[in-house]
Amino acid sequence: MKKALNVLGTELAVCGLEPKTGFFRDGCCSSGPQDLGKHLVCAKVTAEFLEFSRMRGNDLMTPRPEFDFPGLKPGDRWCLCALRWMEASDAGLAPPVILEATHQNALELVPLADLQYHALEPDADTPQ
Numbered sequence: 001m002k003k004a005l006n007v008l009g010t011e012l013a014v015c016g017l018e019p020k021t022g023f024f025r026d027g028c029c030s031s032g033p034q035d036l037g038k039h040l041v042c043a044k045v046t047a048e049f050l051e052f053s054r055m056r057g058n059d060l061m062t063p064r065p066e067f068d069f070p071g072l073k074p075g076d077r078w079c080l081c082a083l084r085w086m087e088a089s090d091a092g093l094a095p096p097v098i099l100e101a102t103h104q105n106a107l108e109l110v111p112l113a114d115l116q117y118h119a120l121e122p123d124a125d126t127p128q
Contacts, residue, residue, distance in 0.1 A: 004030050005104045007115055015042035015101040016077030019070045029079035029103045037081040038109060042101035044120060047074045049095040052088050077101075082109040089114055096120045 004012040014027045021042075022028050023035040029042045043049070045060070050072060053060050060078070063071035072078055077098065086109065088094045097118045106115070 004028065006100050007102045007104055007107055007112055008099055009104070010100065012103060013042075013098070013100040015079050015098060019072070019076060019078075021077060021079045023079065025068065029101060029106075031103060031105060038083065038105070039079040040082045040103040040106035041080045041085040041110065041115070042098040043078060043080050043085060043095040044098065045072050045074060045076050045078050045080075046093075046095045048093050049088055050074065052091060052093045053084060056084070056087070058084065082106045086110050086114070089118065094118050 006012045012028055012030070015021050015029050017027045020027055023031055023037075023039045029040050031038055031040055050061050060072045063069060080095075085094060085097075089110075094114075095118070097115050097120065099115060099119045102115060
């Protein structure tokens, strides 16, 4: 099986395990045809981004046990919809990105330069 690649062209790293993220809830920002939201951008969410997302109709803070979703708090690592991340970036509210854990397909929707501008240093954050 072919390994997924990140936006840097290397093997896709784990985004987050506590809480377990990803469309497939495997900790990685992998996607498939059924992922209409394209959850490809690994970010360390901020309070400002969480409020921005809530105001856009996607409350990521409230737990939803029926979807095995614990609710997010600032500092959690989460695979975000690429277009929502870009929308937040345009509004000046993009959360920091973990490039090594952001799927290469995000580049179809988000310029690499934007992701790099908001990138965390590789050693500045470890998967939770």
